[in-house]
Amino acid sequence: MERARGGRASFEADRVVMSGGATGANETLMFCLADPGDAFLVPTPYYAAFDRDLRWRTGIRIIPVDCNSSNNFQVTKHALESTYLASQETGIKIKGLILANPSNPLGTTLHREVLETIVNFINDKQIHLVCDEIYAATVFTEPGFISVAEIIQEMDHVNRDLIHIVYSLSKDMGLPGFRVGVVYSYNDAVVSCARRMSSFGLVSSHTQSFLAAMLSDQRFVDNFLIEVSKRVAKRHRMFTEGLKEMGISCLRSNAGLFVLMDLRQMLIDQTFESEMALWRVIIDKVKINVSPGSSFHCSEPGWFRVCFANMDEDTLQTGLERIKDFVLGDRANKVNNNCKCRCNNKKENKKRKSFQKNLKLSFSSMMYEEHARSPKLMSPHSPLLRA
Numbered sequence: 001m002e003r004a005r006g007g008r009a010s011f012e013a014d015r016v017v018m019s020g021g022a023t024g025a026n027e028t029l030m031f032c033l034a035d036p037g038d039a040f041l042v043p044t045p046y047y048a049a050f051d052r053d054l055r056w057r058t059g060i061r062i063i064p065v066d067c068n069s070s071n072n073f074q075v076t077k078h079a080l081e082s083t084y085l086a087s088q089e090t091g092i093k094i095k096g097l098i099l100a101n102p103s104n105p106l107g108t109t110l111h112r113e114v115l116e117t118i119v120n121f122i123n124d125k126q127i128h129l130v131c132d133e134i135y136a137a138t139v140f141t142e143p144g145f146i147s148v149a150e151i152i153q154e155m156d157h158v159n160r161d162l163i164h165i166v167y168s169l170s171k172d173m174g175l176p177g178f179r180v181g182v183v184y185s186y187n188d189a190v191v192s193c194a195r196r197m198s199s200f201g202l203v204s205s206h207t208q209s210f211l212a213a214m215l216s217d218q219r220f221v222d223n224f225l226i227e228v229s230k231r232v233a234k235r236h237r238m239f240t241e242g243l244k245e246m247g248i249s250c251l252r253s254n255a256g257l258f259v260l261m262d263l264r265q266m267l268i269d270q271t272f273e274s275e276m277a278l279w280r281v282i283i284d285k286v287k288i289n290v291s292p293g294s295s296f297h298c299s300e301p302g303w304f305r306v307c308f309a310n311m312d313e314d315t316l317q318t319g320l321e322r323i324k325d326f327v328l329g330d331r332a333n334k335v336n337n338n339c340k341c342r343c344n345n346k347k348e349n350k351k352r353k354s355f356q357k358n359l360k361l362s363f364s365s366m367m368y369e370e371h372a373r374s375p376k377l378m379s380p381h382s383p384l385l386r387a
C-alpha cells in the first residue's frame, strides 16, 4: 500500500484486514459502520457496482450527491451540505460518505483542496469516510494521486476513527482474479469487527504465500507500477487523440483504465432516454461495449465510459476505426454524393469543421430514430449487475 502511494503515507500492518477484493472490503465496512436503513452519501457519477456491493446484503441505502461537468464533476461543499441536510429532513440517518479516489468512472484524482473539504465535512458531521483507493497507482499524468492517508497526516484536528481506506490488487497489480482486497481502518473497533467478519471472504493461504513472494520483490513491484503507468498513459493518449481527431472530446483525466467520452452533442435531446437510445445504437451497430453515464448515476445525459486498457493496441485501433466510421459515415456519404469530382481538400476541411460543431447530424438519423423510438429499448445493466 505504501509503494502504491509513492511512499508518502505510512500504514501499520496491524490495521490491515484482508478481504475478497475491494468488493468484499467495501461490503465489510458497510456491515461494520451501518445498520440496515442507514445511508451513505456517494458523489456522482459513481462506480456502478456500489449499488450491489454496498447495499444488497447490508440493507444500507445510498444517497447520491450530484456533481456536474461544470467543474469536472468534483464534489463541492455546497453539494455535500445540501444533500446531507435534505436527507436529514426526510429522517434518513447518514452514517458516512464513500467515494472512489481515483474515480471510476471519471478517471480523475481528487484535488487536495477537495479532499480536505470532504475530510472537514465528515469530521464536522462526525460521520465516516470510506475512500476506495483501488486505482492508487494507476495514475499517469499530473496532478498525481493524494491518498486520504496523506491528508490526515496534515490535519491534526480530524477524528481518525472516522477514516477507512479500501485497497485491492485487482487494478494496480492487474490481479482481479486473485480476489485480494484490504480494509485499512484507523478505528480499532472497526479493525476488530472487520477481522472477525473476514472469515466470510478469506484469501486462500496459497494465494497469500504466492503474493508474499511476489510483493516482497520491491524492485519488481516498483518497475511493474512504473511500466503500467507508462503503458496506460500511452494507451490513453492514443485513444483520446484518436477521438479528438473525430471531434469527440473526453473529460480530462489522469488515472484509471477508462475515459468518459462526451457525446452530448450526439443526443437528439438532453435526456436519459436519448442517452439510452444512443447507447443501443453504439452496442448494436458500432459493436462497441461502452457504458452510459446513467449506469453510474451521472446527473447529465450524454457521457459514456470507455475502457481502453483491457485490450491490445490493434483492438483499440479497430475500436477507433469503428467509432470513426460511425461518426463520419454520414458525412463521407454526403461528400461523395454531392461533389464527387469537385470536392477539394479545402471544402472538405470546412465541412468537417461544421460537422464537428454538430455531431448530432453526422450519423444516420434514421438509424438513431429507429432505436430511439424502439419499444424494446433495454437498460444497459452489465451481466455483473444482473447476477
Ligand SMILES: Cc1ncc(COP(=O)(O)O)c(C=O)c1O
Pocket (backbone or CB within 6 Å): 020, 021, 022, 023, 024, 047, 100, 104, 132, 134, 168, 169, 170, 176, 180, 181
Ligand atoms: C472503484 C472500484 N471499487 C471496487 C472494485 C472491485 O474491485 P475488486 O475486483 O478488487 O473486488 C472496482 C472494480 O472495477 C472499482 O472500480
